[in-house]
Amino acid sequence: MKPTNYHLFDFLDFDVDLKKDESLWKAYKPLAVEEKDGDILVSVPFQKQVLDNDMAADKDVPQEVYTLVIRQYGPKITRLFMGFGEERMTDESEMLKYSSRIVKMPLHADFADDQWTISTGDSVKRAVINMREPVLDRWSDLQPDPQETLDIRLYPDGKREVRLAAYDHFSPPRYDALPLAFCKNEGRKERATLSFECKADECFAGTGERFAKMDLSGQTFLLKNQDGQGVNNRRTYKNIPFYVSSRMYGTFYHTCSHGKLSLAGHSTRSVQFLSDQAMVDAFVIGGDSFEEIIRGYRDLTGYPSMPPLWSFGVWMSRMTYFSADEVNGICDRLRSEHYPCDVIHLDTGWFKTDWLCEWKFNEERFPDPKAFVHGLKDKGFRVSLWQLPYVAENAEQIDEARANDYIGPLTKKQASEGSNFSALDYAGTIDFTYPEATAWYKGLLKRLLDMGVVCIKTDFGENIHMDAIYKGMKPELLNNLYALLYQKAAYEITKDVTGDGIVWARAAWAGCQRYPLHWGGDSCSSWDGMAGSLKGGLHFGLSGFAFWSHDVPGFHTLPNFMNSVVDDDVYIRWTQFGVFSSHIRYHGTNKREPWFYPNIAPLVKKWWKLRYALIPYILRESCKATESGSTLLQALVYHHPEDRTCWHIDDEYYFGDSFLVAPVMNSANRRDVYLPEGSWINFFTGEVVEGGRWLKDVAVPLEEMPVYVREGSVIPVYPEAVECTDDMDMSKEADIVIDKTFKGIFNTVSL
Known part of the structure; x- marks a missing residue:
């Protein structure tokens, strides 16, 4: 509809021709x-x-x-x-x-x-x-009262x-x-x-994972969950009907x-x-x-629950791995070359047919899935699995799902709601308003979790089949709520079986913060994709969520969606962003393992080791976030709502309460950095800088990142290099006092 600039039509959605009743x-x-x-x-x-x-x-x-x-x-x-x-x-x-x-x-x-x-x-x-x-001073009847x-x-x-x-x-x-x-x-x-x-x-912020400037004033949003199809438009996977005001x-x-x-x-x-x-x-x-x-x-x-320790390590993935031999080869190389890593994620390719979700391993390419999963665990790798909440027409479970109303019966034939990347006909949406359907879904996951799988990627869930009958409510009311019911089911069965409450989720609505964690969807492997991801994460953190991640170094490529090459500088800058995020997972449409980027691979390894050194700090801030209104990725306005400058900054953030992080998002290796009031110390050089001002056109070599810590902060770190979190003895953690004697983290901790 073309805008009219009349409230009745543009906001209240009345028929412009006034022909409806x-x-x-x-x-x-x-x-x-x-x-x-x-x-x-x-x-x-x-x-x-x-x-x-x-x-x-x-x-x-x-x-x-x-x-x-x-x-x-x-x-x-x-x-x-x-x-x-x-x-x-x-x-x-x-x-x-x-x-x-x-x-x-x-x-x-x-x-x-x-x-x-x-x-x-x-x-x-x-x-x-x-x-x-x-109070009136009547002198004209030109306008009615x-x-x-x-x-x-x-x-x-x-x-x-x-x-x-x-x-x-x-x-x-x-x-x-x-x-x-x-x-x-x-x-x-x-x-x-x-x-x-x-x-x-x-000024305003929040409303979910909003890929927009920090101050949302002047904007109108449709609160309807849908596939965001990137992080640079008005569509979003995570609408939250909550905002904060200056x-x-x-x-x-x-x-x-x-x-x-x-x-x-x-x-x-x-x-x-x-x-x-x-x-x-x-x-x-x-x-x-x-x-x-x-x-x-x-x-x-509801408050966010605490994710398990291992989840704060590095996750390795791509779309997709297709066999046990391929996965074992990657994990063996990660260990032999001493890249610390905790999780290997299998995306769409672990089924008999790529994208045809049947919640079962391909028996030819994964002949003994339980032994495969346990073998990886013996090497320090947990296994995470992709799936979605739709049942395909050709799925093994389709007859059972239809006969028992585990999927909402369709009232008419309609286009697939399942995937942007597959021609599969998704015949129905699992009906989580129906307790028997929820129990059936949990049973599908339990068989995988009993094998030793530790996390389910609860992908999709933003859209449901709208021309369907659901037991508990109309589809118009279920569409937004669906993410909550879906993630709750996966979270509960995972916690029941493994003891760890965690999912890896994309969609969200109010209450989903109880079931961490969420990631930012299908960003482009580009500077604008990185910038859009960060904007979404900042608003998401002001919408009640504590734990949020993103695909490193972006999900898809340009100009060819699946096949363009990711630039080295994008890969390393996004890695730095990931190190200073609540969770760090590599994923995307083509190769993501660091050895495919040989010019920067040694630098990537150094940043991964820094990530593991920071896990004690991340755990401290995470615990705080589960008991308060805090979050891991904090917009500057979270701490400085009275600072008008901060309401215009969406490319910097606090990581926990101590770090101020300014990712570099350009190939020029330069950026402006705003430091709020106070005395700040560069985390990598030890330089002391007074805040309340801009640092203009700062040169940032590829091996560095603008990260500052308030003077006097105490940062707990793990002082030894490890292969994964299983190697950590938290009694060994050490506190680093960030004062004028601090000479930079790489000169303080051996990585």
Whole structure:
């Protein structure tokens, strides 16, 4: 649809020709406010609007009244809920996993001076409902009087005001945002919108793995999971209905429906959310830091669990290995040439037919899979396996899956949802809303895990067959939630069998942070692919996720998707980025093993050894992230939300709380580096640099990387070279104090 620049069409998705039986219902001033069981119930009338791009009340249609629920959880979170007679408020949801800090605080309401003041028992103001008439100095009747509106101010932490966008219009008929409204289509309620006021200098971040600039203000996003097809466009595998604001609040929209989120995009005065479902359920979270706000989000949706030690080592993969002999040859060479490595990943080629996922090893090319897996474990290699949540038409399990409704029965023939790279017909999506289907899927994985496999790559899951019948919900609601149900099943069976809770996942929705870890999808092996990956990881870390990785050195190549050669400098610079990421995995459409890049192979080995030296630090920061609002890959604004410069930096990051990392993403081997306030020490040279300024056009040889540590930081390291984490005795870890006597890590630790 071509944009019209009218709110009704461009944001609320009305038919531009106004030929559909659609109607918009706008919230008016409350009729009543009452207390019930510690909640505040606000009776809100809604007035139908005439079907026109200029809004006006349709007085021939009676108002409809619905209840807005205001609830307080603890001292920092206020919840707004309205189900428009269609949905009920619930604390039972796959997305919600309340921590012990989520305790309902009873609210009470007092009316004085033409407003309702809503407070908790500690006399802290949590909301104000304005009932006052606006002050007028009437001199013209050129424009009609504005319609009534819903004017509510929230104070989730008792300090910061988050106001509904009650007055975002040019003239009474020309609205740019509505504080609260719903739509009908052929008499059925189907969409709802909630808008908050936005300040002129307000900045935003989060919303999932967003391949965009740091400050998201001025943008509107479709919250619909889909195959990202790279990391340089608006599509994304991981939409998270949660954002953080520079005004130090965040909002989590508790829904799995498709929707839109406009962060000062359609109107610079408003943050607008549109749900395809006739329901609004928003948790508004206040805090004095982003760590506190994100911790509030995790208090609602769950905390990340701790990945196992071995997962922090190097993972080696490509698309794909095809036989036990090929894999053993690669692993033997890694050991003989002393490249430290912990995981070998088998992608699409371990089945009888490449891409035909049957959860069984090819018996000819992997004749004794259990012995194969255990033999690798004896050498210090764990095995990770690729699969996906669709059953192909020619799969061994197709008849069983169809007969038992383990896949959602299709209502019509449709194109494959399974893969961009295969012509296989994926006949159905495993129905994780059906407990028996989930148990069946877990059984398929258990046979592999019982062999000694340690991790399942839960690839895809962003799309499902939409023309299918699922036991638990409609496909329009399942599509976004699917990633959570899928990864939960794989995570649970992996932890049950192996004791280690881990998956390697691509899609995500709210709550998926509980089931680490996630990687950034099919990036290009190029500088723009690296930059896009980092942007996605930074926003993802501000969306509640602690553990995130990416394919080193990118997944596909250009100009030939599968067959172009990766440049040496891209390979080594991406390796450096991987060393300073929560997890590091080599993967892609062609050769990824370092000896295929002989000019830089010795340098790659040195960086791998540095990775293993840093594992004690990574473990410390990971443990912190599972207990707080922290993450491993931290945008600069996470620590410096008040620094306006940081809101424009998306090519640097904190790695944990101590390291400041500035990857080089060009062939010129130069870049500008911004150092926030404080005294910083170069991790590789020991040079002391004062912050609060830019370092311009810094020359960075290929063997170096701009990494700085705050003076006085203590970095735990492993002081000995190892082949894999099995060789580590953590009692040997040593602390390095980063002060003016520090001469650089390569002069401190023997690698």
